[in-house]
Amino acid sequence: MRIFGENGVRRILMLTAFSAISALLLIALFILNEGLPFIFRYGVSNFLFTSEWIPAKGLFGIFPMIMSSIWVTLGAMMIGAPLGVAGAIFLTEYAPPAVMKIIKPTIELLASIPSVVYGFIGVMVLAPIIREYFGGPGLSLLAGCIILGIMILPTVISISIDSILAVPRSYREGSLALGATTWQTTHMVTLKAARSGIVASIVLGLGRAIGETMAVIMVAGNSVNIPSSALDSVRTLTANIALEMSYATGMHRQALFATGVVLFIVIIILNSIASTAIRKRKTYK
Amino acid sequence: MKKTILASLVVAAVFMLSGCGKSKTSITLAGSTAFQPFAEKLAEQYMEQNKNVNITVQGGGSSVGIQSANSGAAQIGMADLVTLPAEANGLTPTVVAQDGVVIVVNPKNSITNLTSDQIRDIFNGKITNWKELGGQDAPITVVSREAGSGTRSSFEEIIKNVNLLKNALIQDSNGTVRETVANDPNSVGYLSHGLVNEKVKALTVDNSECTPANIADGKYKLVRPIFLLVKGTPQGEIKNFIDYILSAEGQKTIKSDGLLPVK
Numbered sequence: 001m002r003i004f005g006e007n008g009v010r011r012i013l014m015l016t017a018f019s020a021i022s023a024l025l026l027i028a029l030f031i032l033n034e035g036l037p038f039i040f041r042y043g044v045s046n047f048l049f050t051s052e053w054i055p056a057k058g059l060f061g062i063f064p065m066i067m068s069s070i071w072v073t074l075g076a077m078m079i080g081a082p083l084g085v086a087g088a089i090f091l092t093e094y095a096p097p098a099v100m101k102i103i104k105p106t107i108e109l110l111a112s113i114p115s116v117v118y119g120f121i122g123v124m125v126l127a128p129i130i131r132e133y134f135g136g137p138g139l140s141l142l143a144g145c146i147i148l149g150i151m152i153l154p155t156v157i158s159i160s161i162d163s164i165l166a167v168p169r170s171y172r173e174g175s176l177a178l179g180a181t182t183w184q185t186t187h188m189v190t191l192k193a194a195r196s197g198i199v200a201s202i203v204l205g206l207g208r209a210i211g212e213t214m215a216v217i218m219v220a221g222n223s224v225n226i227p228s229s230a231l232d233s234v235r236t237l238t239a240n241i242a243l244e245m246s247y248a249t250g251m252h253r254q255a256l257f258a259t260g261v262v263l264f265i266v267i268i269i270l271n272s273i274a275s276t277a278i279r280k281r282k283t284y285k
Numbered sequence: 286m287k288k289t290i291l292a293s294l295v296v297a298a299v300f301m302l303s304g305c306g307k308s309k310t311s312i313t314l315a316g317s318t319a320f321q322p323f324a325e326k327l328a329e330q331y332m333e334q335n336k337n338v339n340i341t342v343q344g345g346g347s348s349v350g351i352q353s354a355n356s357g358a359a360q361i362g363m364a365d366l367v368t369l370p371a372e373a374n375g376l377t378p379t380v381v382a383q384d385g386v387v388i389v390v391n392p393k394n395s396i397t398n399l400t401s402d403q404i405r406d407i408f409n410g411k412i413t414n415w416k417e418l419g420g421q422d423a424p425i426t427v428v429s430r431e432a433g434s435g436t437r438s439s440f441e442e443i444i445k446n447v448n449l450l451k452n453a454l455i456q457d458s459n460g461t462v463r464e465t466v467a468n469d470p471n472s473v474g475y476l477s478h479g480l481v482n483e484k485v486k487a488l489t490v491d492n493s494e495c496t497p498a499n500i501a502d503g504k505y506k507l508v509r510p511i512f513l514l515v516k517g518t519p520q521g522e523i524k525n526f527i528d529y530i531l532s533a534e535g536q537k538t539i540k541s542d543g544l545l546p547v548k
Contacts, residue, residue: 053432055433123464123468124468127468128468131469137426137454137472138468138469218461222454222455223452223454224451225452233452233454235455242457243455244433246346246457247348247349247433247435248433249348249433
């Protein structure tokens with residue numbers, strides 16, 4: 001029965017810990033193996049910077065999808081980041097602890113709503129409103145931005161709250177003792193000290209926004225189109241993969257894996273930025 | 286001695302798997318999502334009459350149907366294309382039903398008929414306002430399917446020279462096309478005849494409605510065959526099942542749920 005001894009437990013735990021890493025490695029290897037040969041054969045700049053995506057004619061340019069992903073994500077940030085950070089400031093600096101105790105779990109509940117439900121609300125409520133008041137088909141870049149902006153709120157708020165709460169009490173007390181008001185203390189002292197954590201929360205929100213698929217497919221309309229206004233329909237990188245994977249064969253299938261490679265690289269970059277920002281916060285204390 | 290034990294174990298296992306000693310033949314169908322619900326229903330009816338056959342139906346799309354019939358992953362592939370691609374050359378096709386592709390608009394739209402040329406111009410982005418067709422003064426929202434869809438390739442092949450306009454909305458199933466058209470008063474889309482319901486309005490094309498009679502006369506052009514593909518010549522239970530689908534009872538099931546029978 002040595003397996004249950006100290007050493008055995010250590011080994012089992014190590015094995016399970018490595019299984020997570022090996023899953024990641026396998027996924028990375030699989031995507032790169034399926035996608036990279038295509039990218040090199042088709043030409044990196046042809047693939048990334050041409051705008052014709054017509055699989056039936058062998059044309060695979062993902063530039064419109066890259067631009068759409070960037071616009072949708074930026075738009076979601078413009079909505080989600082200010083709302084999220086403002087909410088976090090209110091909850092930590094202004095609201096009584098009892099309110100925080102109710103509101104924070106409620107916000108975190110937002111994160112557990114399946115994305116298809118957000119998409120459904122977008123299609124049924126948001127798209128008709130946009131169509132009626134702003135014009136266009138309704139299923140649009142704007143609808144995607146608003147839905148994603150709401151979806152990233154829990155990420156932005158809860159990580160911002162954590163980093164604001166991590167600022168030592170003595171900083172605030174020092175500032176208040178010098179005669180600063182709560183708002184002055186907040187924006188001159190607390191937010192400055194918590195800055196890297198807040199940046200991390202926004203970057204993680206960005207990662208979530210760029211990777212979201214289902215809700216975007218449902219509300220963004222999915223035309224392969226470089227948007228010229230917020231009311232245009234767009235297709236993101238993730239939507240491109242999910243929409244066409246079930247029917248794709250041969251070159252078309254490889255092109256979709258190559259789209260996955262691009263997405264994978266973007267998300268790795270975003271996550272490294274976020275984790276550097278988080279590490280900075282720790283050295284600050 | 287060991288061999289005897291092994292042999293008896295194998296016999297026992299086969300005995301248990303086959304259930305009461307009667308051996309079951311199993312058939313797998315895969316492919317077209319438009320025909321999948323019909324295949325499931327037909328398989329259910331067939332299995333009720335033939336207890337010794339077990340039929341599994343999977344979706345995946347027409348190209349999956351062709352692939353898996355070729356690779357042997359499925360005994361029967363289902364495809365809903367106007368013309369079969371070169372990959373299907375080694376397979377024996379049987380047309381078991383026909384499916385009309387219907388042009389649909391929102392019920393609020395006053396338009397009731399479009400010509401093939403008008404349809405082409407709308408999907409190519411030449412006609413952009415309903416006013417040009419005698420309808421209300423509103424921009425047309427074109428709804429199409431994703432690249433690779435059987436419905437889309439059939440539609441484009443029949444209408445000919447379709448070069449889909451850039452900002453057409455793309456939906457990934459017949460159901461979502463229907464929902465989009467039902468929600469947007471200015472939209473136009475196309476979907477399988479079996480899935481048209483009261484939330485959308487089916488248009489006549491070149492003044493003829495999508496009915497079995499009009500299709501038989503060749504008046505309604507937007508129609509595609511549904512193929513069952515078998516590697517080599519169909520034999521045994523596979524042949525029996527296909528014959529059942531083509532029988533009066535099988536064709537009745539196909540007709541009652543919105544597809545068009547071939548016989």
